[in-house]
Structure formats: structure tokens, C-alpha cells
Amino acid sequence: MSNIDFYYFVVSPYCRSVLYAAEVLDVKLNKKVINLLKGEQKNEEFVKLNPHHKVPTLVDGDFVLGESRSILTYLFNKYGKSKHEYLYPKDLKKRAKIEQFLYYTATTVAPAVLGYFAGIFFGKRKPTEEETTKLETALNDLDKIYFQNSPFIFGDKPTLADFDLAPVILHLELLKYDYSKYPGISKFIAAVKKSDWITDTELEFKQTAEALMKDFKPSA
Numbered sequence: 001m002s003n004i005d006f007y008y009f010v011v012s013p014y015c016r017s018v019l020y021a022a023e024v025l026d027v028k029l030n031k032k033v034i035n036l037l038k039g040e041q042k043n044e045e046f047v048k049l050n051p052h053h054k055v056p057t058l059v060d061g062d063f064v065l066g067e068s069r070s071i072l073t074y075l076f077n078k079y080g081k082s083k084h085e086y087l088y089p090k091d092l093k094k095r096a097k098i099e100q101f102l103y104y105t106a107t108t109v110a111p112a113v114l115g116y117f118a119g120i121f122f123g124k125r126k127p128t129e130e131e132t133t134k135l136e137t138a139l140n141d142l143d144k145i146y147f148q149n150s151p152f153i154f155g156d157k158p159t160l161a162d163f164d165l166a167p168v169i170l171h172l173e174l175l176k177y178d179y180s181k182y183p184g185i186s187k188f189i190a191a192v193k194k195s196d197w198i199t200d201t202e203l204e205f206k207q208t209a210e211a212l213m214k215d216f217k218p219s220a
């Protein structure tokens with residue numbers, strides 16, 4: 001049994017990125033599901049742990065940490081070995097570029113994707129023009145600026161930035177969103193899907209999402 005508790009809901013992309021990283025870093029997590037659709041994040045015990053009532057939340061001994069990207073770097077810094085250096089290189093500039101990307105995903109790509117998703121899924125309506133433009137701008141930029149010469153963001157191997165971005169893009173598959181018009185993103189997702197670090201998490205994601213989506217009919 002692991003000493004590290006991981007409170008998560010697999011449908012949340014922010015939780016899946018941590019699961020990918022834990023897989024690569026070989027960190028065993030004691031996984032505890034917080035079912036957001038049942039409002040379990042508001043349970044007294046969980047709120048005591050994370051007053052922001054958000055997943056993912058990691059509890060490593062007496063240390064509690066929220067925010068997926070902080071959890072990614074914490075797990076790397078605490079449990080990464082020299083063979084994992086490529087995930088978050090010590091080189092100042094390479095590391096800074098990865099951090100730039102983590103902030104970019106957090107502030108631009110994820111809000112564009114999840115805003116679009118939420119309108120259709122939770123709002124049960126077609127996306128607004130603004131939501132569509134925001135999504136298409138984010139995807140266009142990603143496609144044009146990255147993935148020109150490599151399947152992952154910074155080369156042939158993934159970094160923490162890829163773990164962060166991949167589940168956000170894969171979220172669009174819940175809506176059967178066709179991103180084939182974005183060749184760079186398609187190449188990225190193909191490389192991600194071939195990676196063994198997503199296998200278990202994606203299976204759990206698909207099974208959970210399928211159960212939740214059984215009665216869902218997108219209006220767009």
C-alpha cells in the first residue's frame with residue numbers, strides 16, 4: 001500500500017496528467033475517487049484537506065498539495081531519478097520553456113477546451129461563437145507553433161508539459177471533436193496514444209466516461 005493518497009476523478013484532465021506522470025516516475029498512488037458529479041468534493045472531510053474543494057489533491061504523509069502542475073513538479077522533484085531527467089531537465093532554459101508551456105496550458109489551452117466542453121456537456125447547448133473562436137484559436141496556435149518537427153512539444157520524448165497538455169486535448173474526444181484538420185495536434189495525440197504511460201489511465205477514463213455519457217446527446 002502506498003503512503004501517498006491521491007484524490008481524483010478520472011474524467012478530470014488535471015487528474016489524468018498526474019496519473020501519467022506517476023506511471024512514468026513509478027510512484028505508487030493510493031487512489032481515492034472523489035465523484036464530482038455527486039458533489040463529493042464538498043464533503044466535510046475533503047474540504048478540510050483541500051479548502052478549494054478541487055481534484056487533483058495529493059497527500060504525501062502530512063503534506064497536502066493541490067493544483068495539478070504543482071503536483072507534477074513535486075512528484076518529479078521528490079521521486080524522479082536520473083533516468084527521468086528528460087521530463088523536466090535541470091538546464092535552466094529548457095526547464096523555463098517547460099514551465100512556460102505549463103502556464104500556457106493552464107491559462108489559455110485548458111480554459112478554451114474546457115469552456116467549449118462545459119457549454120455543450122453541462123449547458124446542453126451549442127457552443128457560443130466566442131467559445132468556438134477561443135477553442136479554434138488555441139488549437140490553431142498549438143498546431144502552428146509546436147509539433148512541426150517532433151511528435152511531442154519539445155522533441156521526441158515527452159516532458160511534464162506533454163502530460164499536462166495531452167489529457168486536455170483528449171477531452172475533446174468525449175465530444176467526438178474532429179481535430180484531424182490540425183496535423184501537428186493529430187501527430188501529438190497519435191504519439192500520446194502509442195505511449196504506455198497512458199494505457200491504464202485512459203482505460204479507466206474511457207470506462208468511466210462511457211458510463212457517464214450513456215444518456216448524453218451532444219446538441220452540437
Ligand SMILES: N[C@@H](CCC(=O)N[C@@H](CS)C(=O)NCC(=O)O)C(=O)O
Nearest residue numbers: 012014041053054055056067068069
Ligand atoms: N487549476 C486546477 C484546476 C482543478 C479543477 O478545476 N478541478 C475541477 C475538476 S476538472 C474540480 O475539482 N472542480 C470541483 C469544484 O470546483 O468544486 C488544477 O490544475 O489542478
